[in-house]
Structures are given as C-alpha cells and as structure tokens.
Amino acid sequence: MGGLQLQQVSTPREINTASLDPTSDRAGPILTATFEELEASTIWASPVIKIVPDNVIDIQREICQWTDSEEFFNLILTTGGTGFAINDFTPEAVSPLLDRHASGLVHGMLAASLNVTPFAMMSRPVAGTRKKSVIATLPGSPKGAKENLEAIIKLLPHACIQAAGANSRSIHAGGVKKLEADAGVSPAHGSKTPKDDSQHHHHHHHAHAHVIPKPHTSPEERKSNDPKAGPTRRQRSSPYPMLSVDEALKVINERTPDPIAVGVPVTMAVVGSVVAEDVYAEEAVPAYRASIVDGYAVIAPESPSAATSLKGIFPVASVSHAQAFSMPPPLEHGTISRITTGAPLPPNANAVVMVEDTSLACSTPDGNEEATVEILTGDIRPGENIREPGSDVPLGSRILSTGDIISAVGGEIGLLASTGTKTVKIFEKPCVGVLSTGDELVEHDDPRTLIGGQIRDSNRPSLLSCLTSWGFPTVDLGIARDTPAGALEQALRGALRGVATRSVGVIITTGGVSMGELDLLKPTIERSLGGTIHFGRVSMKPGKPTTFATVPFKPAESSSNTSTQQERQDRLIFSLPGNPASALVTLHLFVLPALHKLMGLGYTSGEISPRHPPPSSGLPLVSAILTHGVPRDPKRTEYHRAIVTASRSNGQLYATSTGLGGPGVGAGQRSSRVGSLAKANALLVLPPGSEKRESGQLVEALMMGAVGASM
Structure with missing residues (x-):
C-alpha cells in the first residue's frame, strides 16, 4: 500500500510503564521523547502514564481492559519486570494473554541490546497481538527501554494497522522495498543502531504503568451531529468517550455548583x-420552673425531720394550671398549691408531691373544691418532680x-x-424542570387513539413523580418537538429564563441522545446554547447514552435574586435515555447525587465544598441475599431492578428480580420494559462478568424506596 497515511487510520496509542512513585518514573519520559525524536508524534497520540501494581493479576486485568473493549489501544508497551529478579512477572502476565506471538519483534529487540551489552541475554521479552492490539514488553531501565523501542518503533505502525484489520494484500502491493522506504528503514537493520555504552544498567521498577485512552480530536471537532447537515452527514459512532459510572459521578460532582x-x-x-x-x-425550654407530674407544689425542707416533715394535712392555697396566662401567687409556708403537669411552680415552691402520694382531707362548704389535702409521705426533697428553666x-x-x-x-x-x-x-433546593423530546410523543392523557409510531409520554409523569417524592420543586416543561427546527432550543431557553416565575436550576430531558438523525439534544446544547457536554456515554446497562452538560446562564439584571444567587451561572442539563426504565434508573443514579449537592446534603460546618460527593448523597447502599440466580452482562455494569425485603424471622435482606425474561416474555429487564420498575424498590449492582450470580450470594443493592417485610 503506497504512501501510508497513518493519521487517517485508527491512530495508534502507546502505553508506557513507570514506578509506583510517578516522580521516579524515568523510562516513561524517555520513551515519550523517543517517539517525538523520530517524528512519530504525527502518528501516535501523546502518552499518559498510569501505574499498575507489580503482580500478574493486576497487569493482566489492565491489559485486558485496554485490548478487549470497543475503544482498544493499537499498541501497548510495558517497561520493567522482564528480568530474572524474584518479582519479575511481566512476561508471565503478558504471554498467556497473547493470541499470536511475534518472535520477530522479540528478536529485533534482543539483537539491538546485544550490540550494546551481553547482559541483554538476561532480558526475557515477549511480544505479539491480542484482539486488535500489538503488545510488547520493554526492560525497566530507561536506556534499555529506549534501545528496545528504537529497534522496532518504525515498524510498529505497520504492525498496528494490520493487527487492527487493514487489508494485508493492499498494504504489501508495492513490495518489501516500498514498505521499507515508507517506514524509513534499511534492509540492514530495522532501526538506528544504538550507541555503544558499556555502562548499561538494568533498573527494575516494582510496578507497571500504562497510558489511558486519549481522545484523537479537539472538543470542537468532537461536537455532535450538525442537524443542518442532513442524515448522510451524521456520525456513525458516538464522538464521546465511554465513562464508567464512578467517573461519570465524579464529573457530575465537580461540575455541580455549591449550594446557596x-x-x-x-x-x-x-x-x-x-x-x-x-x-x-x-x-x-422550659422558660420557668415546671412540674413534671400532677400533684401539689410544696416548700420542701432541706433536711427533713419530724418537726419539718411535710407529712400531714395542709390547706390548698392556690391552683396552677398548664394553661395559665400568669404565674400563680407566691406560696407561703404551711400551705400547698394544686398543680398540673407542665404548669409553672408558684414562687417559693421548690418541689411537687405527686397526687398518688396524697388524699383529700376535706372539701370547701360548696363541695366543689379541695380545702385541705393530706400528704402521705415525708420523704419529699427539694427539686423533686420539677424541671428547671433551660433543663x-x-x-x-x-x-x-x-x-x-x-x-x-x-x-x-x-x-x-x-x-x-x-x-x-x-x-436553597434546586427547582427541576422535566422536558420530553420527540415528534412521536403524545400526552399520556390524550383521548385520541394512537396512530403510526406514536407512543404515550410516560417518562415525564414518572420523573416528575419521583422528583416530587424526593421533595424537590418541579416544573413540567412539556414536550419539545423535533420539528420545526429550533423548537427544542426555544423550550430549553424558556426553561432557563424561568417558568411560572421560578428559575429552573436543573433541566432533565428524556430522548434524543442516541445516534439517530433526529437526536437533537446534544447538538442543540453545544451549537445553540453554548453549553458543554461533559460526557455522552456511560458504561452501564441500562442507560448507556446518558448525557450530562452545563450551560452558562446569567440571570437578568432586573432579577430580584440576591448577589449570591447571581454568582451561580451554570445550569445543569441531564439528558436521559428515552426508554422508560433507563430514564428512571439514570435519574436515581446520576441526577439525585447532583440534587443532593445542590441542596447541601452531606455538608458540615467549615466544609462547604468537599472534593468528593458526600457519603450521604445519592441512594443508600445495602447488601442483600439473592433469592435466585441472575445472569450478568459480559461488558457493562448492570443496574438490575429488584425488590428487597427484610425477613422478620432472621433480620436478613433478600433481593428478588422484577423480571428475568423467559419464553414469550423477551428480555425481562430490557430498557424499554417500564414494567420492571413498577414494584422495584432497589437496583442490584451487577459488575460485568461471564458467570451468573447464584442464589444465596450477597449482592450490593441501591435502595430507591422503603424496604418491605417478609416472613
């Protein structure tokens, strides 16, 4: 294939290794410089170093993530761990992962190093391909790593293009001489010969580091579909990098303003x-001395004796009720005052005898009141049965x-x-506006019969109901049509300006975030509102196309908002998938933590802006026992709708799916199946894997509602 234009192929990206302490990483910077020296920067994306612990499992886990995902790396280079030291495990970690071994690359690397020092024989490199990625292991010493890379670097683009699936016949059509000329190598050697240096040292780092994915384009180039370009110009794959749920939550927390x-x-x-x-x-509280029982206020002696004992008959001088509008008169020695619970004590009184410790001695002549009462105990002490002011x-x-x-x-x-x-x-609690998008939507209470591809808008009532149950003020923004052009933009601008005198701080939309030609949400936010899409895809099931954006917004000068409120310029937009189950799941997972931060949940004195989401934000996480087996998605974390109940017999929490599918049912938890959420009170967090979770196993569950009870 003449004139290789590597920039137009899936641009290879390299992965370098480093030590646990990034400041001691000497090989990484040297390898980066090597690519730049050989003008490889026009072919390769800039490397970013990531640390991986020095053990087989961690190395294999990281490499598999980079080779087995949709956004695979073209080239993975490791440094360190290729010698005979007791912790040199890199070849053992990499070799079983290779689908095809590349002994030629190994030979080239060893031959280059043997020209410098016989100690190169102590290196045990491996190389080959896994899926569509090329993998090679380099020594840990900066100089050795540079020599090995220089030996093969000019041939790596050719290897990566073929491994990625290019047509081999067309690539080789010009013959080997043409390939050598294009790669800039001569028949004598495959790289420039390293300078002789007898002071070569092998330095092994006790960790491995690899570059994380780097976007190939600038944010301007990555903007979503231009709705004016027509269906033939729309993108065939999402321009947004795939984030994990944890990464997406971190982005949301960082971009959500502090509470007001x-x-x-x-x-x-x-x-x-x-x-x-x-x-x-x-x-x-209380503001006065108050009785804590029904009985009689008395003047109790400090040290009771036979002479001062309260035991005996006393005249009832006054009555103090809890509903009294004024304090009772002062109590004189030798008299008592009837008092009710909570009523103020008369001045001079210092204790209360409960009514159970008394008996009526005699009544007034009319028989309507107590004249004298006998106190049956002499053990009353000062302060008994009273609440002091402020107690x-x-x-x-x-x-x-x-x-x-x-x-x-x-x-x-x-x-x-x-x-x-x-x-x-x-x-201040944020006000949340909910907007549905799409020409196919019909109001849920429209009396007309559906025609064509129409569907009733169930998402808006569902989301508004959930937000109201959380206690947030809401605004129903209605349905924004895909046509005429600009209808969606007008709906969003109207929501930002304020609906029914209430400014909407968070807008939730559903639909219009996939890859269809009428999915206008992302381009409208980016191109029309000047907003920023912070992520457009999340590695989860359901909810993959969940989108989070911020739009700059300055309140009108005439607004009655305070100066503090003026400072909050960014408005949040959560664009949730159109499928009903996906919309509700992503509302709980992504919108709720942002609303919790906006309302100040999890903040304490002196900590108004934590770097990480407060532990109390979002849904509470519990562990529950599965009542049946549940399959897992091989690639994405699944949030499986379930019912969690507490057993009254043993106190354990049990989780039961709301639908696993079956004959005649289809995929019971597919994102369009709104019925799977009808009774669910929890989302089971099922990490990706090939083996199903079995009955009796513990699973993590995010609680959306109250725990039910079972026998």
Whole structure:
C-alpha cells in the first residue's frame, strides 16, 4: 500500500510503564521523547502514564481492559519486570494473554541490546497481538527501554494497522522495498543502531504503568451531529468517550455548583431542607420552673425531720394550671398549691408531691373544691418532680448544626418551634424542570387513539413523580418537538429564563441522545446554547447514552435574586435515555447525587465544598441475599431492578428480580420494559462478568424506596 497515511487510520496509542512513585518514573519520559525524536508524534497520540501494581493479576486485568473493549489501544508497551529478579512477572502476565506471538519483534529487540551489552541475554521479552492490539514488553531501565523501542518503533505502525484489520494484500502491493522506504528503514537493520555504552544498567521498577485512552480530536471537532447537515452527514459512532459510572459521578460532582444559603421563616416549607448555619436557642425550654407530674407544689425542707416533715394535712392555697396566662401567687409556708403537669411552680415552691402520694382531707362548704389535702409521705426533697428553666434546651445552646436535615419526622421543626426560632438559614433546593423530546410523543392523557409510531409520554409523569417524592420543586416543561427546527432550543431557553416565575436550576430531558438523525439534544446544547457536554456515554446497562452538560446562564439584571444567587451561572442539563426504565434508573443514579449537592446534603460546618460527593448523597447502599440466580452482562455494569425485603424471622435482606425474561416474555429487564420498575424498590449492582450470580450470594443493592417485610 503506497504512501501510508497513518493519521487517517485508527491512530495508534502507546502505553508506557513507570514506578509506583510517578516522580521516579524515568523510562516513561524517555520513551515519550523517543517517539517525538523520530517524528512519530504525527502518528501516535501523546502518552499518559498510569501505574499498575507489580503482580500478574493486576497487569493482566489492565491489559485486558485496554485490548478487549470497543475503544482498544493499537499498541501497548510495558517497561520493567522482564528480568530474572524474584518479582519479575511481566512476561508471565503478558504471554498467556497473547493470541499470536511475534518472535520477530522479540528478536529485533534482543539483537539491538546485544550490540550494546551481553547482559541483554538476561532480558526475557515477549511480544505479539491480542484482539486488535500489538503488545510488547520493554526492560525497566530507561536506556534499555529506549534501545528496545528504537529497534522496532518504525515498524510498529505497520504492525498496528494490520493487527487492527487493514487489508494485508493492499498494504504489501508495492513490495518489501516500498514498505521499507515508507517506514524509513534499511534492509540492514530495522532501526538506528544504538550507541555503544558499556555502562548499561538494568533498573527494575516494582510496578507497571500504562497510558489511558486519549481522545484523537479537539472538543470542537468532537461536537455532535450538525442537524443542518442532513442524515448522510451524521456520525456513525458516538464522538464521546465511554465513562464508567464512578467517573461519570465524579464529573457530575465537580461540575455541580455549591449550594446557596438563604434565610427563610420557620414554616412547614422548610421541612426537607438542609440547615446552612448553626442555630442557637433564642429561648430556654422550659422558660420557668415546671412540674413534671400532677400533684401539689410544696416548700420542701432541706433536711427533713419530724418537726419539718411535710407529712400531714395542709390547706390548698392556690391552683396552677398548664394553661395559665400568669404565674400563680407566691406560696407561703404551711400551705400547698394544686398543680398540673407542665404548669409553672408558684414562687417559693421548690418541689411537687405527686397526687398518688396524697388524699383529700376535706372539701370547701360548696363541695366543689379541695380545702385541705393530706400528704402521705415525708420523704419529699427539694427539686423533686420539677424541671428547671433551660433543663430541656438551655438558652443560647446550639440546637441544629450546619448540614442537619429538617426531616419530615418532625423532631427538628419541633425544636425550632419550641425555642421560638423565627428564621433559619437553609440551603436553597434546586427547582427541576422535566422536558420530553420527540415528534412521536403524545400526552399520556390524550383521548385520541394512537396512530403510526406514536407512543404515550410516560417518562415525564414518572420523573416528575419521583422528583416530587424526593421533595424537590418541579416544573413540567412539556414536550419539545423535533420539528420545526429550533423548537427544542426555544423550550430549553424558556426553561432557563424561568417558568411560572421560578428559575429552573436543573433541566432533565428524556430522548434524543442516541445516534439517530433526529437526536437533537446534544447538538442543540453545544451549537445553540453554548453549553458543554461533559460526557455522552456511560458504561452501564441500562442507560448507556446518558448525557450530562452545563450551560452558562446569567440571570437578568432586573432579577430580584440576591448577589449570591447571581454568582451561580451554570445550569445543569441531564439528558436521559428515552426508554422508560433507563430514564428512571439514570435519574436515581446520576441526577439525585447532583440534587443532593445542590441542596447541601452531606455538608458540615467549615466544609462547604468537599472534593468528593458526600457519603450521604445519592441512594443508600445495602447488601442483600439473592433469592435466585441472575445472569450478568459480559461488558457493562448492570443496574438490575429488584425488590428487597427484610425477613422478620432472621433480620436478613433478600433481593428478588422484577423480571428475568423467559419464553414469550423477551428480555425481562430490557430498557424499554417500564414494567420492571413498577414494584422495584432497589437496583442490584451487577459488575460485568461471564458467570451468573447464584442464589444465596450477597449482592450490593441501591435502595430507591422503603424496604418491605417478609416472613
């Protein structure tokens, strides 16, 4: 094949090795420089070093990830671990992975090093191909690695192109001489001869490092389909790199703005919010000495004796009810005052005798009141059966801390109310708008019969219901049509500007994120709104085309927002798949953590912007026992809809799938099957693998709802 244009082929990417301490990585930078010296930078993407522990399993796991995925590496180079040292395992790790061995590459590397030192015989390199990738192992010493790479570097593009699936006949059509000329090598040797250096040392690093995938294009080049270009110009594969769920969550956390603190009156509207500033009691609880029983307020002696004992008959001088509007008159020695639970003690009284320790001596002449009461015990001490002022909540004490949730259970709102707290600072909850996209959608309550390819919009009611149950204010943004052009852009701009006087901080859309010619969401965000797509694909099942973007937004100058609110410029857009199950699963997995951060969940005093998602954000994670076997996807982590119940007999949690498919049913958990979520209260996290999870095994479950009970 004459005039190899390597830039137009699937651009090879190299992987270098380093030590556990990146600062001590000497081979990596030298290999990078070697590619640049030989003008290979026009062929190879820039290397990025990644560390891998020095054991067979970890090395094999990393290499398989790079060779067996859709976005495979063309070239994988390792350095270190090829000698006779006790921890030199690299050849043993790589060799079993190779589909075909390349003894010629091994011979070329050894021959180059033997020209420098006989110690090259102590190296045990292996090379070959796995799937569509070329793999070669280099020595750990920087100089040895450079010599071995120089021996083969000019031939590697040719090897990588063939391994990736190019037509071998057309490549060799010009003959070997043509190939040599194109590669820049002579028949005598396959590389420039390394300079003689008798001071060659083999230095083995106790770890392995490899380059992670690097995009081939700039963000401008990677923009999604141009809707004006027509179907013949649309992309045939996604321009977005595939992220893991953990990577996607990290991106979401980094791009989600910090919460905004606002002062609000203490009403039921604050329930479900997170406290943004420590709250201190403005009033003591109780504000006065109060009785904790029904009985009689008395003046108890400090040290009872027969002479001062309260045992005996006393006149009832007054009555103190809990509903009294004023304090009772002071109590005089030799008298008692009837008192109810919670009522204030009369001045001078210092204890309460419970009514069970008394008996009626005599009534008033009309028979309606107690005149005298007999106290049956002489053991009453000062302070008995009373609450001191501030004994429940001292004046000025901290009653709520930053990060506390004012829960719907009622304890926190009761505390605020009892202390007379008028206002409280909370983190403002984001308002969430939900938009459906697509010409095929019909309102769910449209009385007309469906025609053609129409479907009822179930996603919007489903998502709005879920968001409302989480306590977030929502706005129904309706359905945005694919046609006429610009309808989607107008719907998004309208949502950002504010709907029904409420500014929407988070927009959730469903549909329009796959690869169809009418999937306009990504190009509209990028080309029309000036937004940034932070990821467009996630390695998960269901939910692969989940998209997360931010759009810069500046509130209008005339807005009544505070200056603090003006600072929040980015608005979040989550574009979820159109399939009902996918939309609900990704809402729980990706949108909820962002909403939790926006509402301040997980924050504490002095930690307003943590680097990582707070542990309390997102869905709670539990472990449950499978009641049956569940197959796994070989490549993607699956979030399997299930019902988790707690056994009343042994206290264990058990997980049962809401559908595994079967004859006449199809794929029970396919993303379009909304029924699989109808009763589900959990998502089972099933990592990729070839073997199914068996009945009785423990699995991780993300709880979407309350745990049910079983026998």
